[in-house]
Amino acid sequence: AVDAGHDVVVCARRPIDRLVVERADSVREIGVEVLVDPSAATEVDWVLLATKAQDAAGAAAWFGPLIGPGTTVVVLQNGVDHAERIEPLVPRGTRVLPALVYVAAESLGPGHVLHRMGARITVPGGPGTIAETARATFDEPSATGAGRISATATDPADRFAALLDGSWLHVERVADFSTAAWRKLLTNVGANPVTSLTMKRMSVIQHEPAVRDLTRALLDEAIAVGRAAGARLSDADIDHTLEIYDGFAADDGTSMLYDRLAGRATEHELITGAVVRLGEQHGVPVPLNRAILALMHGVNHK
Ligand SMILES: NC(=O)C1=CN([C@@H]2O[C@H](COP(=O)(O)OP(=O)(O)OC[C@H]3O[C@@H](n4cnc5c(N)ncnc54)[C@H](OP(=O)(O)O)[C@@H]3O)[C@@H](O)[C@H]2O)C=CC1
Numbered sequence: 330a331v332d333a334g335h336d337v338v339v340c341a342r343r344p345i346d347r348l349v350v351e352r353a354d355s356v357r358e359i360g361v362e363v364l365v366d367p368s369a370a371t372e373v374d375w376v377l378l379a380t381k382a383q384d385a386a387g388a389a390a391w392f393g394p395l396i397g398p399g400t401t402v403v404v405l406q407n408g409v410d411h412a413e414r415i416e417p418l419v420p421r422g423t424r425v426l427p428a429l430v431y432v433a434a435e436s437l438g439p440g441h442v443l444h445r446m447g448a449r450i451t452v453p454g455g456p457g458t459i460a461e462t463a464r465a466t467f468d469e470p471s472a473t474g475a476g477r478i479s480a481t482a483t484d485p486a487d488r489f490a491a492l493l494d495g496s497w498l499h500v501e502r503v504a505d506f507s508t509a510a511w512r513k514l515l516t517n518v519g520a521n522p523v524t525s526l527t528m529k530r531m532s533v534i535q536h537e538p539a540v541r542d543l544t545r546a547l548l549d550e551a552i553a554v555g556r557a558a559g560a561r562l563s564d565a566d567i568d569h570t571l572e573i574y575d576g577f578a579a580d581d582g583t584s585m586l587y588d589r590l591a592g593r594a595t596e597h598e599l600i601t602g603a604v605v606r607l608g609e610q611h612g613v614p615v616p617l618n619r620a621i622l623a624l625m626h627g628v629n630h631k
């Protein structure tokens with residue numbers, strides 16, 4: 330948003346001296362205002378919510394001062410139920426825009442982020458077809474989903490694309506967001522718990538045959554649940570997701586691994602938990618995801 334020319338205020342829970350984004354070939358300090366006290370915040374056009382799902386309720390103190398009738402809240406989190414999760418926390422009638430984040434980043438400390446790969450954010454609305462989205466990559470959105478944005482756009486998805494126009498991020502707009510959200514969930518259903526449980530990076534899925542077989546089986550169960558829930562997924566999504574995992578560097582991790590390495594709570598309920606809950610709801614057996622969920626509960630046991 331800074332690159333697109335906007336004033337950005339970071340609402341943090343602890344002071345940050347500098348905001349630094351590191352990439353393989355660059356280190357950049359980003360100029361932003363940082364607030365730590367919600368009473369210092371004022372109404373804004375956009376709230377970009379990027380906490381872990383379990384921290385959203387804790388961040389709700391910011392919503393009162395930040396949100397007014399013209400505000401749109403973009404939920405930049407994993408999972409398949411962004412709006413249902415956040416709507417109870419914001420004033421009734423607030424526009425909530427779910428967003429699928431195809432940006433892999435590792436927090437290296439307060440205000441210090443390592444951007445590993447990806448530049449795509451997918452939101453609901455617009456012309457993008459699901460067949461094309463299936464071919465999109467972390468860096469490149471589908472051609473129709475990234476199409477022209479009208480300067481007078483009123484749809485929240487178009488307005489969000491316009492907001493980030495001129496930045497390095499590509500906002501992709503898709504008509505069938507439910508399928509898109511399930512497809513993004515697949516990128517997490519295998520890699521996130523497997524890396525977090527093994528405490529290993531992507532190479533464990535890329536190169537350890539038994540782990541790869543387990544990952545394939547976790548994806549297979551999740552696809553059956555997604556289809557029962559109405560997502561237009563097919564068996565081809567297993568290979569597509571494994572190709573995505575193979576596209577990571579061997580030492581890339583996942584947000585759930587980074588949380589475990591830092592001793593923080595993990596987002597397993599949002600990912601494996603969603604597959605297990607919806608599997609129960611739709612009568613689809615998910616024994617492997619259920620076992621993985623139990624182990625994630627164990628990892629988070631205090
Ligand atoms: N990391 C990744 O590669 C990807 C992550 N995602 C998803 O994006 C979302 C964000 O993940 P990620 O960026 O990894 O998360 P991080 O944990 O790195 O960042 C979340 C930030 O939220 C802050 N926060 C938590 N509670 C509050 C609060 N009450 N008030 C203000 N700030 C608060 C944290 O502050 P503090 O620093 O004090 O802990 C932290 O800086 C998750 O849903 C994740 O699944 C999706 C795709 C890729």
Ligand SMILES: CC(C)(CO)C(=O)C(=O)O
Nearest residue numbers: 432433516517583584585
């Ligand atoms: C692994 C990645 C980048 C996508 O699979 C992700 O969404 C996460 O780390 O939570």
